[in-house]
Amino acid sequence: MNGAAGSAAALAQRLQDLRAALPPSTRLLAVSKGHPAEQVRALAALGQRSFAESRLQEATPKQQLLADLTPLDWHFIGRLQANKARPVLRQFGTLHSVDSLALAERLARIAAEEGLSPAVFLQVKLRPDANKSGFSEAELRQAWPRLRELQPLRPLGLMTMAPLGLDAGERRRLFDDCAALARDLGLSELSMGMSGDWREAAAAGSTWVRIGSALFGAKPDPSQP
Numbered sequence: 217m218n219g220a221a222g223s224a225a226a227l228a229q230r231l232q233d234l235r236a237a238l239p240p241s242t243r244l245l246a247v248s249k250g251h252p253a254e255q256v257r258a259l260a261a262l263g264q265r266s267f268a269e270s271r272l273q274e275a276t277p278k279q280q281l282l283a284d285l286t287p288l289d290w291h292f293i294g295r296l297q298a299n300k301a302r303p304v305l306r307q308f309g310t311l312h313s314v315d316s317l318a319l320a321e322r323l324a325r326i327a328a329e330e331g332l333s334p335a336v337f338l339q340v341k342l343r344p345d346a347n348k349s350g351f352s353e354a355e356l357r358q359a360w361p362r363l364r365e366l367q368p369l370r371p372l373g374l375m376t377m378a379p380l381g382l383d384a385g386e387r388r389r390l391f392d393d394c395a396a397l398a399r400d401l402g403l404s405e406l407s408m409g410m411s412g413d414w415r416e417a418a419a420a421g422s423t424w425v426r427i428g429s430a431l432f433g434a435k436p437d438p439s440q441p
């Protein structure tokens with residue numbers, strides 16, 4: 217039994233294993249939702265700078281606890297409620313979940329007021345999935361001429377999630393389709409892949425894998441989403 221020390225060593229080992237396994241063009245976004253600030257601090261001490269949260273009310277106290285560190289690169293990956301747009305923009309430099317033109321327009325307006333130029337990923341849904349939101353390919357192509365001009369937003373790429381129940385081959389085809397769509401729109405970044413499917417996403421050219429449980433391990437508090 218070596219509790220904290222053992223888990224710190226295990227965390228460092230998982231980080232090292234992921235770094236070794238990811239291709240050089242794929243960056244690791246550490247999804248810290250459900251995990252305490254101390255674990256973020258431990259990863260930051262090992263050189264991990266990019267972290268993601270999906271709920272503002274969980275992220276805010278965590279970010280405050282870490283305010284003494286050299287500023288971390290915070291990404292927002294959760295469903296973005298319109299009434300949280302301003303604090304999310306203030307606290308996160310990159311947003312992965314921009315899933316409608318109306319939301320993008322609101323973000324652009326508030327970002328301009330705040331003097332910010334956030335990086336954004338447009339979330340797409342390329343397979344039927346009742347549990348997820350996102351632009352269909354047709355919606356995205358239709359909105360794209362407007363989206364690309366929505367200053368001061370900086371559209372970097374596309375984000376997608378695989379529905380539950382796809383096999384590895386189906387996930388790979390989904391990620392390839394997303395990569396092809398991004399290329400067609402002239403977008404260079406891809407936010408694809410989580411703990412269960414980052415291998416297929418990296419093989420399809422993902423530039424950001426969003427990894428929670430495979431890095432942090434089991435959640436200490438099962439009530440967290």
Ligand SMILES: *Cc1c(COP(=O)(O)O)cnc(C)c1O
Nearest residue numbers: 247270293410411426427428429
């Ligand atoms: C929670 C979450 C992740 C990480 O999930 P894991 O399976 O724990 O790696 C990635 N992306 C989004 C959008 C999430 O909400």
